Amino acid sequence: MRLRTLLGDHPCTAALKDGSIKSNRVTFDFAEVSPTHKGFKPMVREQAFDVSEMAIVTYLMARSFGKPMVLLPxxxxxxFQHAYALTHAKSPALTPAELNNKRVGIRSFTTTTGAWLRxxxxxxxxxxxxxxxxxxFEDAHVAEFHDATARAPQHKQIIQMLLDGELxxxxxEKSERPGLQPLFADAAADEKSWFAKHGVMPINHMVVVSETLSAAHPDVVREVFSLLRQSAVAAQTAAPQFSAAEMRRSLAMIVRYTAQQGLIPREFAVDELFDDLTRTFC
Known part of the structure; x- marks a missing residue:
């Protein structure tokens, strides 16, 4: 079976994409989409792929609107997310605790990195x-979501607005441009202490399959999952490997954050994120 597939270039997908891991049961027709997140909207809105990488917050939002996608574990x-926040390089430095009532920019309010950081x-x-x-600066991948945030003028760029003092x-975002500095002054230390406190590695992207594929061809979905796992193992230490318990902790936390921020109407149980087939893979 040939599967329309969207997967970015990650250590854990490399063996699949270069053909060193393959199957006589399925063939992946990889779409050329760069950056990969540009393919999430057509997957959510048009079911453009049979197998697709997917930002976890986009999946949670899509699930809340009944989109026909199934999550693979x-x-x-x-x-870690702390390094993906910037402020002005001026004295006194703005600290994370001082963001109340400030003007803060983000590509889309519904990005997964944004949800983790908030x-x-x-x-x-x-x-x-x-x-x-x-x-x-962009709308949500899920068209039904009502975004009440202020939209930047079309000609404006997020980093330049920060440099110009408009944010x-x-x-x-990350940037080495003069005039900017990390919001978390020692991101590496903050990440280490955050992990010690919560025991969570934040998940950004997972993989989904179409609901039709899962219902009609469970054997194919099992093969897809097996191939993804083999490719992840081939990456060895180049990519984080999650135990079932670690993945559940990460998913539970991002579900809680997403619900608290009004991106989904309620806090899902982790088991609700899978169907009867993919739940058996956990």
Whole structure:
């Protein structure tokens, strides 16, 4: 069976994409989409792929609107988030706890990195997220979601707005440009202490399959999952490997953050994120 497939270039997908791991049961027709997140919208809105990488927050939102996708319990991208926030390089430096009532930019309010960072700011730094004047640059992948944030003018760029003083901070970005500095002054130390406190590696992207494929061809979905696992194992230490318990902790936390931020109407149980087939893979 030939499967329309969207997977980014990650250590854990390399063996699949270069053909060193293959199957006589399925063939992946890889779509050329760069950056990969540009393919999430057509997957959510048009079911453009049979197998697709998917930002976990986009999946949670899509699930809340009944989109016909099924989650596989495998992460293709996970990372600590503290380094993906910027502010001005001026004295005194703006600290995370001082973001209340500030003007903060983010590519889209519904990005997974944004959801993780907002959760961290609220839970660990006491930031009132509702006090912040959020400025966004793109709409949500899920068309049905009502985004009430202020939209930046079309000709504006997020980093330049920060440099020009039109924003106090931005989330989801890294930059070495003069005049900017990390919002978390020692991100590596903050990440280490955050992990010690929570025991969670934040998941950004997982993999989904179409609901039709899961219902009609469970053997194919089992093969897809097996191939993804083999490719992840081939990456060895180049990519984080999750135990079932670690994945559940990460999923439970991002579900809680996503619900608290109003991106989904309620907090799903982790088992609800899978169907009867893919739940057996956990």
């Amino acid at each position: 495998i992460a293709v991208m996970a990372r 959760g961290i700011l609220a839970d660990d730094y006491g930031v009132d997220l509702n006090s912040i004047d959020w400025v966004t 106090d901070a931005v989330l989801g």
